[in-house]
Amino acid sequence: MFLQIHSQLDSSQNFIITGGAGFIGSNLTLALQEKFPDARLIVIDDFRSGDFKNLAGYRGDFVAQNLANLDWRRQFGDQKFDGIFHLASITDTTNHDQFEQVHDNVESFRHILNFARPTKTRIIYASSAATYGPATEASVESNGAAPANVYAFSKVVMDNIARRAAAESSDWIIVGLRYFNVYGPREAHKGMPASMIYHLSRQIKAGQRPRIFKHGEQKRDFVYVKDIVEGSIRGLDARASGIYNLGSGQARSFNDLVGVLNNCLGTNFEPDYIDNPHAHYQNFTEADLSNARSALGYEPRFPLEDGVRDYMQWLYPG
Numbered sequence: 001m002f003l004q005i006h007s008q009l010d011s012s013q014n015f016i017i018t019g020g021a022g023f024i025g026s027n028l029t030l031a032l033q034e035k036f037p038d039a040r041l042i043v044i045d046d047f048r049s050g051d052f053k054n055l056a057g058y059r060g061d062f063v064a065q066n067l068a069n070l071d072w073r074r075q076f077g078d079q080k081f082d083g084i085f086h087l088a089s090i091t092d093t094t095n096h097d098q099f100e101q102v103h104d105n106v107e108s109f110r111h112i113l114n115f116a117r118p119t120k121t122r123i124i125y126a127s128s129a130a131t132y133g134p135a136t137e138a139s140v141e142s143n144g145a146a147p148a149n150v151y152a153f154s155k156v157v158m159d160n161i162a163r164r165a166a167a168e169s170s171d172w173i174i175v176g177l178r179y180f181n182v183y184g185p186r187e188a189h190k191g192m193p194a195s196m197i198y199h200l201s202r203q204i205k206a207g208q209r210p211r212i213f214k215h216g217e218q219k220r221d222f223v224y225v226k227d228i229v230e231g232s233i234r235g236l237d238a239r240a241s242g243i244y245n246l247g248s249g250q251a252r253s254f255n256d257l258v259g260v261l262n263n264c265l266g267t268n269f270e271p272d273y274i275d276n277p278h279a280h281y282q283n284f285t286e287a288d289l290s291n292a293r294s295a296l297g298y299e300p301r302f303p304l305e306d307g308v309r310d311y312m313q314w315l316y317p318g
């Protein structure tokens with residue numbers, strides 16, 4: 001149903017995807033290209049963490065610019081867009097340069113809001129579960145922001161200015177998506193900040209015991225990138241502005257994850273438990289999906305077992 005509605009509009013669609021050379025952005029760009037083959041796509045990325053190799057098969061345009069300084073009006077004149085997917089961000093949460101994180105992440109977003117305001121262009125942007133800080137049960141969007149690092153703080157500020165902009169007019173739809181712990185194809189370029197699923201699978205493939213923090217009972221809402229892409233595209237149909245969680249809806253432990261990986265990779269490694277050096281560590285993340293279900297019709301399709309299996313087949317074919 002959802003796909004049919006949009007495919008009728010294909011030829012008139014113009015989308016911008018920021019951060020499209022990155023992990024989630026490249027998966028989203030390639031999915032948009034497949035779902036709307038006649039749409040005009042423009043990726044904006046400065047390659048600070050992304051990689052052109054993620055966009056193999058991409059047929060659209062690419063603007064290599066730093067969004068923190070980009071003059072949108074000069075770049076695009078009065079071209080109209082049907083939607084701007086804003087995923088670009090510094091994504092290394094261990095980058096503690098407070099000026100750089102807040103300046104680049106927030107100012108990039110402010111430029112987009114300013115460009116989109118006169119035409120009320122729809123914006124779908126990536127926020128983060130990191131905005132919740134420590135939690136012991138499923139997070140709902142109304143929970144107070146408790147950023148534990150400056151990356152999360154920059155996302156909180158983005159949510160704040162998005163809410164204020166959306167309040168200017170009910171015709172201007174701004175959808176914030178709080179992604180939980182995303183894993184899947186095209187994340188290797190991230191290096192250390194790539195998902196634990198990627199890193200643990202590499203350790204297992206190298207014949208090593210997977211290294212996790214003592215004693216593996218910390219839980220995460222691990223969500224497959226295909227669900228995140230689907231949920232993000234559903235932002236095109238949202239009838240009102242809002243900020244929504246996108247996750248799997250299920251917190252799973254690292255011990256569970258090692259079991260799932262062993263299963264998929266045909267191995268039987270015991271975890272190698274190591275000390276946790278992080279003072280501020282999220283011991284529990286889980287998305288409450290009630291609002292994403294009702295406002296976006298979002299329904300994750302990949303429980304951990306299925307997502308990891310699909311991913312491992314992509315990562316280690318044959």
Ligand SMILES: NC(=O)c1ccc[n+]([C@@H]2O[C@H](COP(=O)([O-])OP(=O)(O)OC[C@H]3O[C@@H](n4cnc5c(N)ncnc54)[C@H](O)[C@@H]3O)[C@@H](O)[C@H]2O)c1
Pocket residue numbers: 018019020021022023024025044045046047048049050051065066067068086087088089090091104108126127128129130178179180181182183190
């Ligand atoms: N991966 C996750 O688990 C996760 C969880 C929560 C939120 N997010 C959010 O999702 C979005 C995508 O993350 P990702 O995991 O794909 O990370 P990524 O690092 O692979 O992608 C980010 C992309 O943005 C680009 N970029 C960064 N700053 C830029 C700037 N100023 N100008 C132009 N390009 C810039 C990078 O080069 C990169 O290609 C980010 O906004 C991130 O904060 C991701």
